[in-house]
Each structure stands twice: as C-alpha cells, then as structure tokens.
Amino acid sequence: MAESRPASLWQNVAMPKTAFSAAGLRRALVIKLRHHGDVLLAAPVICALKHHAPACEVDALVYADTAPMLEGHPALSRLHLIDRHWKRQGLKRQGAAELRLIAALRARRYDLVIHLSVHTRGAWLVRLLRPRWSVAPRFRPGFWAKSFSHLYPAQSHPDRHTVDTNLDSLRALGIDVTASDRRVTLVPGVAAEARIDALLAAHGLASRSFVHIHPASRWAFKCWPAERVAALCDALAAKGLPIVLTSAPDANEMALIAAVQAARAAVTCPRSSVPGTQIEPAPTLDLSGQLSLKELAALAARARLFVGVDSAPMHIAAAMGTPTVGIFGPSGDREWGPWDNEGGGRHRVVASLNHPCRPCGRAGCEDSKVSDCLTSLPVAQVLAACLELLAS
Numbered sequence: 001m002a003e004s005r006p007a008s009l010w011q012n013v014a015m016p017k018t019a020f021s022a023a024g025l026r027r028a029l030v031i032k033l034r035h036h037g038d039v040l041l042a043a044p045v046i047c048a049l050k051h052h053a054p055a056c057e058v059d060a061l062v063y064a065d066t067a068p069m070l071e072g073h074p075a076l077s078r079l080h081l082i083d084r085h086w087k088r089q090g091l092k093r094q095g096a097a098e099l100r101l102i103a104a105l106r107a108r109r110y111d112l113v114i115h116l117s118v119h120t121r122g123a124w125l126v127r128l129l130r131p132r133w134s135v136a137p138r139f140r141p142g143f144w145a146k147s148f149s150h151l152y153p154a155q156s157h158p159d160r161h162t163v164d165t166n167l168d169s170l171r172a173l174g175i176d177v178t179a180s181d182r183r184v185t186l187v188p189g190v191a192a193e194a195r196i197d198a199l200l201a202a203h204g205l206a207s208r209s210f211v212h213i214h215p216a217s218r219w220a221f222k223c224w225p226a227e228r229v230a231a232l233c234d235a236l237a238a239k240g241l242p243i244v245l246t247s248a249p250d251a252n253e254m255a256l257i258a259a260v261q262a263a264r265a266a267v268t269c270p271r272s273s274v275p276g277t278q279i280e281p282a283p284t285l286d287l288s289g290q291l292s293l294k295e296l297a298a299l300a301a302r303a304r305l306f307v308g309v310d311s312a313p314m315h316i317a318a319a320m321g322t323p324t325v326g327i328f329g330p331s332g333d334r335e336w337g338p339w340d341n342e343g344g345g346r347h348r349v350v351a352s353l354n355h356p357c358r359p360c361g362r363a364g365c366e367d368s369k370v371s372d373c374l375t376s377l378p379v380a381q382v383l384a385a386c387l388e389l390l391a392s
Contacts (some may be wrong), residue, residue: 048181
C-alpha cells in the first residue's frame with residue numbers, strides 16, 4: 001500500500017480567492033526583482049498602499065544593488081535584500097543566505113504580497129509565506145496563476161507607462177488609485193546631499209546653474225554617439241551653461257565619457273560676432289565614475305536641466321523634479337519615458353522621426369547592438385528640446 005503523504009506547501013492548488021479589504025491590513029510585502037529603474041518606478045505602489053492602508057507596515061524585497069532606489073523611502077518599513085552574488089559563494093553559503101531571508105520574511109507574517117514582475121521566485125515565496133492576499137501580473141496558466149489570489153492584466157504595455165502598469169496591481173485588489181498616489185519618490189539622504197553640495201562649491205557651481213548630462217547606459221544600443229553628445233555639450237556650453245558629465249564606474253560607460261571629452265577637445269572654440277573677441281564656453285565638470293546612485297540623485301536635483309538616454313539616471317532625474325530630456329532609440333518611450341510627478345509637461349522625449357520601425361525593443365538593428373535610430377538622431381533635435389525646457 002502506498003504511503004500517504006501530507007499536503008505539500010508547493011502543491012499546484014489555487015490560492016483562496018477572497019475579497020480584499022485594506023481595513024485591518026497589518027503588513028504587506030512588495031517584490032520587485034529587476035533593474036534600478038524598474039525598482040524606482042515601482043515606488044508609487046508603496047506610497048499608494050500606505051495612503052490607502054495607513055496602519056499597514058509596507059516592506060519591499062529587491063536585489064541588493066538596487067536598494068538605493070528605495071532606501072529612506074518615507075512609506076517603507078523594512079527593506080529585504082537578495083544579493084545577486086549569493087550564487088557565486090557556493091551552495092552552502094547560498095543556501096544559508098536564502099534560509100535567513102525566508103526566516104526574516106516569514107517572521108513578518110504578511111497579509112498581502114504584491115509581486116511586480118514575472119520572476120518565478122515570487123510564486124514560490126507566496127506559496128511559502130501564505131499571505132491572505134497576493135497579486136501578480138497575468139503570466140501563464142497552471143502553477144503561476146494558481147499561486148496568487150489576484151492577477152492584473154499584463155506585466156507591461158507599450159502604450160501605458162510602467163508606473164501605471166505597476167499600480168494596476170493595486171487596482172486589481174479594488175484600490176482606487178488617485179493622482180497623488182502616482183508620484184515616484186526617491187530620497188538621496190543627508191550624506192549624499194552634503195557631498196554634492198561640497199563638490200559643486202569646490203568647482204564654483206551654484207544650484208540650478210548647470211546642465212547635468214548622463215549619456216551612458218549599461219546597454220550600448222541605447223546610447224547616442226559620443227561625437228553627437230560632444231556637439232550638444234559644446235552648443236550648451238557656448239550659451240553659458242556649465243556642463244556636469246556623469247556615468248557609472250563601469251569601464252564602458254567611462255570610455256564613452258572619455259570619447260565625448262576627446263571629441264570636444266578636437267573642436268575649435270566658436271568665435272563671437274565681435275571682431276577681436278572669442279566666446280569663452282562655460283566650464284565642464286567630469287564626475288564620471290565618482291558618484292553613488294544617491295549622490296547622482298542629489299546632483300540631478302540641483303541641475304537646471306538633465307539630459308540622458310533611456311536609463312536609471314534619467315528616471316532618477318525625473319523623480320527629483322528636474323526638467324529632463326530623454327533620448328530614446330529602440331525602447332518604448334510611452335512605456336519608459338521620464339515620469340512627470342507634477343503632470344505639467346516638465347520633460348521631453350526625443351526620438352527619431354524617420355524610423356517607423358521604432359520602438360522595436362531590439363538590442364540594436366537586427367540585434368546588432370547598434371541602433372540606427374540613435375546613430376542618425378540629429379544634434380539639432382535634441383538641442384531644440386533642451387532649449388525649450390530651459391526657456392520655460
């Protein structure tokens with residue numbers, strides 16, 4: 001006779017479908033296991049949930065390297081972290097780290113888990129933590145669909161911004177999301193702000209006097225060519241606007257900044273229309289590879305204008321309320337453009353007008369890592385967007 005086995009925590013059975021109520025909600029966990037920009041654009045879910053359930057303690061679970069996007073968030077109670085390097089430490093150490101994380105999560109006894117991606121770990125965690133309610137994107141039938149009590153329509157949609165797609169998780173629970181719930185919040189922190197203030201003072205730069213340009217991305221196919229970035233810097237500097245250049249400490253990103261600076265050095269300083277005089281361009285401060293993410297946010301907050309490609313720094317600048325010009329190639333600007341907290345048209349998206357194939361979502365044309373819609377994007381088009389925001 002076959003041995004009877006107890007019901008397993010991992011059985012492929014549907015989670016109980018019970019009507020959600022924010023009243024009496026004690027603790028909730030928001031999971032976003034993605035990149036920096038994705039985590040930042042999930043922040044409104046934390047704000048909105050706290051707004052509609054003020055007595056609830058809202059925690060988050062993210063990758064350790066993305067923690068600066070949420071650290072210090074006023075609506076966040078605890079931040080749980082997964083280190084991507086655990087898997088490199090051997091099975092024993094990785095297993096111990098995973099068990100510590102699970103113990104910490106189980107100790108919180110969550111009533112609600114909000115999973116904001118299709119990462120399989122979220123389904124396993126929901127089955128382990130056994131919250132009363134759980135919500136995730138509609139992904140696939142079977143194990144995934146039956147792991148959650150509620151599902152929302154899709155993980156992403158090319159015509160809807162990621163902020164609103166994330167907030168669909170709350171709408172699926174019956175929460176009426178308001179305009180104030182849709183703000184992206186990022187807190188640089190006292191230490192980051194103090195360092196940036198000291199750096200700007202040391203170089204004679206006043207707040208709101210300079211243009212912050214971050215042309216780099218971890219994905220080369222999202223980057224505008226160095227010579228065009230250089231031409232934009234020269235045009236703005238010629239108008240008396242100091243330039244501050246930044247990048248991550250990544251070797252490829254710093255090489256892009258070096259190429260920008262080299263291209264600028266090769267161009268003769270423009271002459272004024274007055275005989276015998278010459279325009280002195282405004283200075284440039286190169287901080288590439290020198291700033292933490294929190295310091296990058298503090299710098300962006302003090303800029304008069306931010307210019308960058310589709311990357312986390314662009315989202316950071318927009319979150320800090322700085323007028324932002326986002327340069328887009330193959331990625332979708334309706335879904336990933338700079339989010340306007342104020343709703344007053346403070347940002348601009350610049351993209352090719354001659355490529356009906358964009359946004360294609362490819363890693364360059366035919367996955368070549370080179371995007372023609374970016375390599376051919378005119379400097380004049382980006383400059384016009386910059387001048388429009390500077391004038392306003």
